[in-house]
Amino acid sequence: MTGMRKDVLIDATIAAGVCAATVLPLLGDRWWVLVFAVLASVPVFWRRRAPLAVMAVVGSATTVLALAQGIPRLPYGALVGAYTLTMLSSPVLLRPAIVITSAAVVLSFVIPQERISDFAFVGMAYVTAVALGMGARARHAQVVALEEQARTRGEEAAARERVAIARDMHDILTHSVGIMVVQAEAGPLVMRTDPVRAEAAFDAIAETGRGAILQLRRALGTLRSEDGVARPGIDSLRDLIARTRQSGLKVRLQQDGRRSTVPPDVDIAVYRIVQESLTNTIKHAAAHEVLVRLHWAESALQVQVSDDGRGPRPGPKEGHGMIGMRERVMACGGTLRTGPGPAGAGFAVFATLPIG
Numbered sequence: 001m002t003g004m005r006k007d008v009l010i011d012a013t014i015a016a017g018v019c020a021a022t023v024l025p026l027l028g029d030r031w032w033v034l035v036f037a038v039l040a041s042v043p044v045f046w047r048r049r050a051p052l053a054v055m056a057v058v059g060s061a062t063t064v065l066a067l068a069q070g071i072p073r074l075p076y077g078a079l080v081g082a083y084t085l086t087m088l089s090s091p092v093l094l095r096p097a098i099v100i101t102s103a104a105v106v107l108s109f110v111i112p113q114e115r116i117s118d119f120a121f122v123g124m125a126y127v128t129a130v131a132l133g134m135g136a137r138a139r140h141a142q143v144v145a146l147e148e149q150a151r152t153r154g155e156e157a158a159a160r161e162r163v164a165i166a167r168d169m170h171d172i173l174t175h176s177v178g179i180m181v182v183q184a185e186a187g188p189l190v191m192r193t194d195p196v197r198a199e200a201a202f203d204a205i206a207e208t209g210r211g212a213i214l215q216l217r218r219a220l221g222t223l224r225s226e227d228g229v230a231r232p233g234i235d236s237l238r239d240l241i242a243r244t245r246q247s248g249l250k251v252r253l254q255q256d257g258r259r260s261t262v263p264p265d266v267d268i269a270v271y272r273i274v275q276e277s278l279t280n281t282i283k284h285a286a287a288h289e290v291l292v293r294l295h296w297a298e299s300a301l302q303v304q305v306s307d308d309g310r311g312p313r314p315g316p317k318e319g320h321g322m323i324g325m326r327e328r329v330m331a332c333g334g335t336l337r338t339g340p341g342p343a344g345a346g347f348a349v350f351a352t353l354p355i356g
Contacts, residue, residue: 011045011047014044014047014080015044015045018077018080021074022040022075023037039057040058040061040075041077044080047081048084051085051088051089052093055081055085058078058081059078060104074122078101082130083129084133087133087137088137234267237271241253244278244290249282249289250288250290254293256294259296266354274292276325277305278292278305280322280347281307285310285346286310287346289308290307291304291306291307292305293306300355300356301352302350303350303353304349304350305348305349306349307341308346325351329351332353333354334351334354335351336352
């Protein structure tokens with residue numbers, strides 16, 4: 001059953017019950033009394049669609065009945081109308097509607113000179129109906145706020161995921177294309193003098209291209225779970241270094257300290273830091289050798305990528321790759337700095353990432 005059909009069924013049931021409780025005690029009375037009894041109950045069926053109009057009709061008919069022959073023991077239609085009006089009407093209309101309703105209730109008791117006990121009983125019923133309506137209104141507002149909060153968080157998560165995918169694509173493309181360009185430039189030069197080396201260069205281009213396609217598919221989420229390919233991380237560094245060596249760059253991997261389990265975001269951040277650093281070395285440093293060092297401490301993992309190239313890159317602005325690297329580290333709660341290598345020469349990237 002759809003929500004709308006369910007609401008219609010509920011309202012029809014409530015209207016039928018209110019009509020029976022209001023009209024049946026007045027059967028055999030004057031015809032116009034029965035008319036006002038119907039007006040004081042049946043419009044409850046439309047309470048959700050027009051709460052203010054329903055309350056105006058039902059309340060007025062209830063007041064007429066009260067002035068004509070005394071207030072009913074419980075004005076069911078008016079109580080349902082007061083509850084619905086409090087729950088659904090806008091704040092601008094709610095206050096004057098409550099004032100007018102309260103005045104009508106007082107009028108219904110004062111003019112016929114009803115007993116104080118009856119006035120107190122019915123008045124308390126109205127207060128209870130209004131309080132229940134306000135409670136339902138507050139719960140609805142809370143649900144709407146939670147849904148909006150969930151939607152906002154979902155949008156923020158999607159935005160972060162888009163940024164992460166963009167970073168991954170940048171890192172994958174710049175690293176892979178950088179290696180492919182180096183190999184493609186070297187291939188024709190050695191083709192005649194060293195065919196075996198030339199063939200190895202073109203094989204490296206093909207292998208790097210296939211690896212780039214695989215990583216791009218993974219970054220875009222198109223790989224199926226049964227492919228069994230995990231996102232790159234620290235365990236993938238040796239493969240990354242092996243591919244980088246095909247460009248002619250000597251790369252050493254050094255690890256010291258006791259290795260421990262790292263969070264997934266740190267795992268991929270380490271891989272991307274090393275990948276981007278090696279890419280920058282290939283493209284800009286004119287280096288011959290690179291050291292990739294992982295120092296495992298109790299609560300932090302220190303990553304160092306240093307080369308023996310031309311030193312700090314000139315220019316006041318960081319490139320997109322360096323910016324993305326810095327953002328990755330900050331997202332993990334770590335720090336990143338760049339500058340001369342440990343011996344004062346070349347260029348180095350130093351990252352510290354929390355792991356405990």
